[in-house]
Amino acid sequence: MAQIQGLAAHAAGAELLKFHYEPGELAPQDVEIAITHCGICHSDLHLIANDWGVSQFPFIPGHEIVGAVSAAGSLVKGLGVGDRVGLGWQSNSCGVCEWCMQGRENLCAQIEATCVGRHGGYADRVRANARFVVPIPEALESENAAPLLCAGITVYSPLRDYGVSAASRVGVIGIGGLGHIAIQFARAFGAEVTAFSTSAEKEEEARKLGASHFVNTRETRALKDVAGQFDLIISTANADQDWSVYVQALRPTGTLVFVGVLPKPVSLGVFPLISGQRAVAGSPIGSPARIREMLDVAARHGVKAQTEAVPMAKANEAIEKVKKNKVRYRAVLAN
Ligand code: NAP
Numbered sequence: 500m501a502q503i504q505g506l507a508a509h510a511a512g513a514e515l516l517k518f519h520y521e522p523g524e525l526a527p528q529d530v531e532i533a534i535t536h537c538g539i540c541h542s543d544l545h546l547i548a549n550d551w552g553v554s555q556f557p558f559i560p561g562h563e564i565v566g567a568v569s570a571a572g573s574l575v576k577g578l579g580v581g582d583r584v585g586l587g588w589q590s591n592s593c594g595v596c597e598w599c600m601q602g603r604e605n606l607c608a609q610i611e612a613t614c615v616g617r618h619g620g621y622a623d624r625v626r627a628n629a630r631f632v633v634p635i636p637e638a639l640e641s642e643n644a645a646p647l648l649c650a651g652i653t654v655y656s657p658l659r660d661y662g663v664s665a666a667s668r669v670g671v672i673g674i675g676g677l678g679h680i681a682i683q684f685a686r687a688f689g690a691e692v693t694a695f696s697t698s699a700e701k702e703e704e705a706r707k708l709g710a711s712h713f714v715n716t717r718e719t720r721a722l723k724d725v726a727g728q729f730d731l732i733i734s735t736a737n738a739d740q741d742w743s744v745y746v747q748a749l750r751p752t753g754t755l756v757f758v759g760v761l762p763k764p765v766s767l768g769v770f771p772l773i774s775g776q777r778a779v780a781g782s783p784i785g786s787p788a789r790i791r792e793m794l795d796v797a798a799r800h801g802v803k804a805q806t807e808a809v810p811m812a813k814a815n816e817a818i819e820k821v822k823k824n825k826v827r828y829r830a831v832l833a834n
């Protein structure tokens with residue numbers, strides 16, 4: 500098999516450099532994807548900076564992948580060369596634990612991430628276990644679909660898990676890659692959506708994406724005004740804030756779900772949790788079955804990432820723009 504060409508981080512925080520590796524024989528249960536598009540998720544930036552202490556250098560980032568199957572192992576069923584497919588954060592799981600048996604592979608303790616301890620999608624090709632490679636519905640364009648494979652599923656899952664419906668009021672904190680898709684899916688479920696943002700200039704677009712209300716979180720007063728209103732608040736922010744204000748913003752039995760990863764432990768008083776039977780939770784990506792469902796819902800309800808296409812060779816420039824919170828709303832590398 501020919502070498503795989505990509506861009507790799509060689510040390511924490513370093514610029515990506517050209518890199519290639521030998522993929523070896525294709526495992527019988529794996530597929531290889533010729534990548535056309537790969538979104539830049541903020542998790543890639545966390546990995547490049549080694550914020551989570553799990554990065555293994557050198558590595559090729561990228562886990563919002565769309566492309567065409569270029570090779571399929573001998574045991575692969577249902578996917579063939581040329582099929583348009585997607586691959587997200589997860590590339591494998593043990594397949595036999597209680598969580599895998601329930602079809603909740605994203606909770607498997609042996610989860611293998613596409614670009615942790617292996618090479619991801621800022622490249623010409625990538626390989627993964629076929630169970631984690633999903634067909635892309637025809638109605639979705641590759642560039643707008645790529646971010647759904649991580650950002651999309653991560654915000655879709657809690658909407659399903661917490662039973663969001665037309666009766667729900669949902670808040671979304673942080674209107675970036677994840678947040679701008681969260682607004683759209685919450686609207687598709689019929690909920691009334693409020694966007695919480697540090698960027699006042701995002702208000703008009705947040706409303707176009709489906710938010711009925713916009714709270715500028717730099718204004719402490721505006722945050723206090725929404726006390727007791729939400730059934731579900733999804734936080735995609737990756738910076739610390741006064742989380743007690745968001746707990747106060749929940750209705751009784753409401754839940755604040757963290758999907759954005761925070762630099763420091765969260766400190767919260769328990770009284771507002773006890774008195775309103777409120778909950779604080781976290782949520783990781785979603786299972787392959789959920790990803791298929793999410794893509795189908797996106798295709799039928801017109802949910803798509805708003806993207807800025809960038810040639811693969813300019814990944815470093817795009818990463819700098821993500822760091823500055825300047826991308827509207829997802830940079831997608833294109834081959
Ligand atoms: P992103 O595109 O950079 O968006 C993050 C948003 O957070 C920004 O657009 C900004 O929105 C807000 N923000 C930035 N700085 C802030 C600050 N100082 N205070 C408050 N808000 C701030 O990132 P992303 O790709 O959406 O990823 C967001 C987080 O989710 C990352 O931590 C990532 O690792 C994590 N993630 C988790 C999972 C999971 O499975 N749980 C999956 C994917 C990603 P405003 O301008 O609107 O304030």
Ligand code: ZN
Pocket residue numbers: 540541542543562588649650
């Ligand atoms: Zn991601």
